[in-house]
Amino acid sequence: MSRVFVPLLLIAMVLFASAPLVVANTPVEQTMGLVQKIFYYHVPSAMLMFVSAFVCGIASAVYLFRRSPAADRVAAAAGELVVLFGLIVLVTGPLWARKAWGVWWEWDARLTSALLLWMIFLAYLLVRRFGGPGSEKLAGAMALFGMANVPFVYFSVNYWRTLHPKTSVVPTLAPGMRGAFWFCVAAFVILYVLLLTLRKRLEDRQATVEQLYLALED
Amino acid sequence: MRQFLRVAWVVMRKDLTVEMRSREIVYTTVFFAASCVLVFAFALVREGRPLEDASAGILWISIAFAGTLGLGRTFERERQTETLRALMLAPSDRPAIYVGKLLGILVLMAIVEAVLVPMVGLLFHAPIFARPHWLIALLAAGTIGFASVGTLFAAMLVRARSRDVLLPVLLYPITIPVIIAGVRGTAALFQETPDEPMARFWVALLVFFDVVFITLSLWTFEPLMTE
Amino acid sequence: MKRTVLLLAILAMMPGAVLGAQQPAPPGGAQADFVPVNTLPPQADQLPAAPLVIGAYAFVWVALMAYVWLLWKRMTKVERELADLQRRVQQH
Numbered sequence: 001m002s003r004v005f006v007p008l009l010l011i012a013m014v015l016f017a018s019a020p021l022v023v024a025n026t027p028v029e030q031t032m033g034l035v036q037k038i039f040y041y042h043v044p045s046a047m048l049m050f051v052s053a054f055v056c057g058i059a060s061a062v063y064l065f066r067r068s069p070a071a072d073r074v075a076a077a078a079g080e081l082v083v084l085f086g087l088i089v090l091v092t093g094p095l096w097a098r099k100a101w102g103v104w105w106e107w108d109a110r111l112t113s114a115l116l117l118w119m120i121f122l123a124y125l126l127v128r129r130f131g132g133p134g135s136e137k138l139a140g141a142m143a144l145f146g147m148a149n150v151p152f153v154y155f156s157v158n159y160w161r162t163l164h165p166k167t168s169v170v171p172t173l174a175p176g177m178r179g180a181f182w183f184c185v186a187a188f189v190i191l192y193v194l195l196l197t198l199r200k201r202l203e204d205r206q207a208t209v210e211q212l213y214l215a216l217e218d
Numbered sequence: 219m220r221q222f223l224r225v226a227w228v229v230m231r232k233d234l235t236v237e238m239r240s241r242e243i244v245y246t247t248v249f250f251a252a253s254c255v256l257v258f259a260f261a262l263v264r265e266g267r268p269l270e271d272a273s274a275g276i277l278w279i280s281i282a283f284a285g286t287l288g289l290g291r292t293f294e295r296e297r298q299t300e301t302l303r304a305l306m307l308a309p310s311d312r313p314a315i316y317v318g319k320l321l322g323i324l325v326l327m328a329i330v331e332a333v334l335v336p337m338v339g340l341l342f343h344a345p346i347f348a349r350p351h352w353l354i355a356l357l358a359a360g361t362i363g364f365a366s367v368g369t370l371f372a373a374m375l376v377r378a379r380s381r382d383v384l385l386p387v388l389l390y391p392i393t394i395p396v397i398i399a400g401v402r403g404t405a406a407l408f409q410e411t412p413d414e415p416m417a418r419f420w421v422a423l424l425v426f427f428d429v430v431f432i433t434l435s436l437w438t439f440e441p442l443m444t445e
Numbered sequence: 446m447k448r449t450v451l452l453l454a455i456l457a458m459m460p461g462a463v464l465g466a467q468q469p470a471p472p473g474g475a476q477a478d479f480v481p482v483n484t485l486p487p488q489a490d491q492l493p494a495a496p497l498v499i500g501a502y503a504f505v506w507v508a509l510m511a512y513v514w515l516l517w518k519r520m521t522k523v524e525r526e527l528a529d530l531q532r533r534v535q536q537h
Contacts, residue, residue, distance in 0.1 A: 039479075092504065092505065134378060141371070149395075169476065
């Protein structure tokens with residue numbers, strides 16, 4: 001275990017434990033009321049879902065073009081985290097929408113494209129698991145297309161008529177909300193780095209196990 | 219560049235020549251697409267008449283399903299005769315091989331659409347001749363988008379396990395935006411008064427998708443196909 | 446080859462510019478910013494928001510903890526296998 005791991009873990013735990021308290025002290029939003037507080041977990045998760053998609057895509061490109069096995073392991077870890085954070089976004093979102101818009105789901109540009117992005121990385125995991133030998137490359141191609149999808153998801157809300165709030169919300173947050181929001185973002189980012197490191201370490205160990213099996217056969 | 223185009227042309231001609239001998243894939247894919255349209259027409263019936271609003275959606279769903287089938291069959295034939303490996307061994311630009319195969323698939327899908335569009339026009343009273351150039355532009359741009367990703371994935375799945383089920387699993391999440399754009403554009407054209415600015419918007423979006431997908435596919439084809 | 450790809454990528458921007466110039470549906474109905482107030486709006490005849498907020502936060506915690514637990518399980522299994530294999534390799 002590296003030396004930076006335990007302090008990071010402690011920081012993440014502290015941040016997460018105090019996040020609900022921080023959020024409780026934020027002002028209530030005018031139109032949406034109490035339910036808007038889901039924002040403080042929903043948006044950081046979405047940000048990390050996009051970041052992870054980029055990490056996975058870039059690592060896959062490095063794997064495809066430089067044949068680096070380490071890059072492939074990073075991609076595998078990041079791919080799983082896209083699905084995890086995407087799941088959080090896709091569950092907290094409808095819970096918020098039920099009160100704010102009156103419906104659990106709407107087939108508008110933002111929601112549809114976000115769901116598709118999640119499904120692309122779900123397919124990524126399926127290919128890695130069931131594709132047989134050489135499936136890392138197939139998955140790598142999926143990740144590249146998935147990464148190309150992310151800007152589309154992000155900007156869709158500005159160009160189409162949707163119920164989903166626009167990207168101008170975060171830059172124009174009121175002071176009371178701003179502090180809590182970026183606090184939550186920091187907590188999530190640290191957690192993400194931890195999870196990515198741990199998951200990549202698991203992949204590294206599994207690769208070593210496979211190498212040892214091969215060595216034993218000789 | 220000329221060498222690139224020549225290789226692509228040769229690969230396409232090879233595919234079409236082989237196909238013309240038996241016409242197996244063309245006949246079966248066209249028939250499958252037609253049955254798709256009929257299944258949807260019968261499933262979505264109100265008072266004995268098919269739902270006319272659903273015509274755009276049904277057209278594109280049938281194109282997507284038939285395209286997936288055609289892609290799978292075409293590359294299955296390559297796998298059985300190991301010609302793909304032979305192509306890869308040839309000293310030519312790999313992306314040119316991809317373009318050649320893509321052109322072959324596009325010809326197949328064009329034939330399928332030539333049958334499907336009149337069928338949909340007939341069964342759903344869709345005004346397919348209202349703005350024919352926009353309809354053709356939508357179909358062309360949408361088919362290129364779908365086929366470009368499909369050719370890449372079908373080629374790279376040739377040596378994978380569970381390839382039949384993995385092709386749709388991989389292809390649909392990425393090409394659904396193309397299908398959506400196609401459906402919305404076609405629906406705009408099939409309205410009482412065809413909405414040309416909308417159709418133009420969706421065609422522009424489809425062209426954007428096409429360029430992104432073709433660029434990504436050209437870029438990744440070689441590393442994906444080599445060991 | 447790379448030049449062709451670059452050219453295509455630049456061409457991709459052009460329809461994007463066309464798209465940017467025309468927006469067929471006027472954006473409306475979606476919020477552009479959040480407005481804070483100091484008191485809760487009246488909740489008499491609407492859905493209670495508290496269960497939704499608590500449910501959302503609870504789900505996030507559960508999902509993250511479940512994933513960490515799964516990771517830990519897989520990690521201990523692999524490390525046990527690794528130790529076992531290393532022992533066998535040394536015995537060879």
